[in-house]
Amino acid sequence: MSDQALDWIVNALRENINQNDQQLVWCTDENALNGLPNLPHANLQVITNRWDIAQQAQNRKLPVQFSDFNFSHQGDGTLDGFFYRVSKEKPLVHHLLNQAWRCLKMGGELWLSGFKNDGTKTYIEKIATLLGCEKSIQKNGQVYSAQLIKNAPFDAHQQLDTNDYERVRPIAAESGLKLVSKPGLFGWNKIDAGSALLITQLDSVFANRSVPQTCLDLGCGYGYLTVAAARLAVAAGITNWILTDNNAAALQIAAENLRINQINGEVIGADAGAGIHIKVDLLLCNPPFHQGFSVDGDLTDKFLANASRLLSPDGIAVFVVNQFIPLERKATPFFRQVKTLTDNGSFKVVSLSR
Ligand SMILES: C[S@@+](CC[C@H](N)C(=O)[O-])C[C@H]1O[C@@H](n2cnc3c(N)ncnc32)[C@H](O)[C@@H]1O
Known part of the structure; x- marks a missing residue:
């Protein structure tokens, strides 16, 4: 069964990949259930915490990082686009939204999608406030999606609560x-x-x-x-x-x-x-x-x-x-x-x- 929220992200990726020399990141976890879509990979980095998805990405020659969504290698203000279908666990969603805010350039775009019962509307509202942009949400049945532009610089003190995601x-x-x-x-x-x-x-x-x-x-x-x-x-x-x-x-x-x-x-x-x-x-x-x-x-x-x-x-x-x-x-x-x-x-x- 296809996941409409994931489909929205994949369509957004298709429309944006290969446009100029943009640096794009797609964070995907277990939601890429039915396998990775075929995507051009000129300027896309896939980051996943799933071994099977990382293997699929490698087989498709997509640049992939298999990690617990570790962004320590990614500099501040270095990305043009960040694509993410929200995950099940709130600490992880908050971790990735914080990283999107930090790593996007000013004017860079966060593409976010998820179902109503994933809490997506609240996530969109929270991160839109931090990014300093309009909360324009597209609603399609139970799916909420948004294309959000970073207008406000990252501020570590304002970050969303991740329950200290990285701490063992x-x-x-x-x-x-x-x-x-x-x-x-x-x-x-x-x-x-x-x-x-x-x-x-x-x-x-x-x-x-x-x-x-x-x-x-x-x-x-x-x-x-x-x-x-x-x-x-x-x-x-x-x-x-x-x-x-x-x-x-x-x-x-x-x-x-x-x-x-x-x-x-x-x-x-x-x-x-x-x-x-x-x-x-x-x-x-x-x-x-x-x-x-x-x-x-x-x-x-x-x-x-x-x-x-x-x-x-x-x-x-x-x-x-x-x-x-x-x-x-x-x-x-x-x-x-x-x-x-x-x-x-x-x-x-x-x-x-x-
Ligand atoms: C019910 S938990 C059990 C975890 C642990 N053995 C315990 O007893 O606390 C199931 C585990 O299977 C892992 N898992 C899910 N899908 C998997 C897959 N396709 N291959 C390997 N492990 C998987 C999950 O990450 C999770 O750690």
Whole structure:
């Protein structure tokens, strides 16, 4: 299904690319759901925090930066155009609006679009005030869009509140685990209740099995599953922890959590584990079921298919999902043994082996 707000941004890009020698930036996250459009790339820089989108951009020879929307390299007043379909999380939206204000030249243009329930109208109003321009909003059904011109110089004291977007900080001290995190990644400041339930099942999973030596944390986020599992006796034999995600902030923070917990492992950027070619004895996963702004059943299939591919013949995968996801049925084509270990009415933990 196409995203009309994204379509508006893509049309604006098409109309502006290759006009003179302008410096244009397009910030795109998970909303470029159906793949990147074909765009001329003479003067466009794509910035994305998604591994899969960065790969697509590279394949299309678009200049791309894969980062947690890090603008430290971009000088003040250096851009002619900044294109952005608003994201889900407010701290990230505010971070990018602040960067647009700082990095645009005087007279440069911010092209912004999003749905009503993304809070887009408020974002447009706030940033228009800071840019010192008219709040002329185009409304098309539920989509709000605006082309805003920078008339006021950047003032760091007036910036929108980002909850200190870039700062890495300790979280969940009450858990007794040493964890850091930051805005910009899934459930960044708490321990996911489903993931915590998965950890409670690991002792029983290994009651009658040989202890694992390698573990893959598929869709690792800030690395909770690895850090929590590494403290258990059943994990004492694991000498190699591999963590993977497709979100830039998750990769950065997971690496930091390995470091501060002195866990020997590596962090790999990948789309649902695609492109990783190792075999592991244990695979832990709390798969995403949202893609962009909608529920996506195919994503679960993609995670299951890669889990099956990455598991050694005697290995075991342990998944946790929301209770309403038919994981057992979905897993059957990929695994011979599918066992629901626990179901607390909100989440269920399922073990899978070939
Ligand atoms: C429900 S969260 C679980 C995070 C973490 N494992 C935990 O237990 O707290 C799902 C994770 O999958 C990641 N993810 C979403 N789509 C992905 C994809 N296509 N490939 C890899 N990871 C993805 C998200 O960035 C997020 O970190």
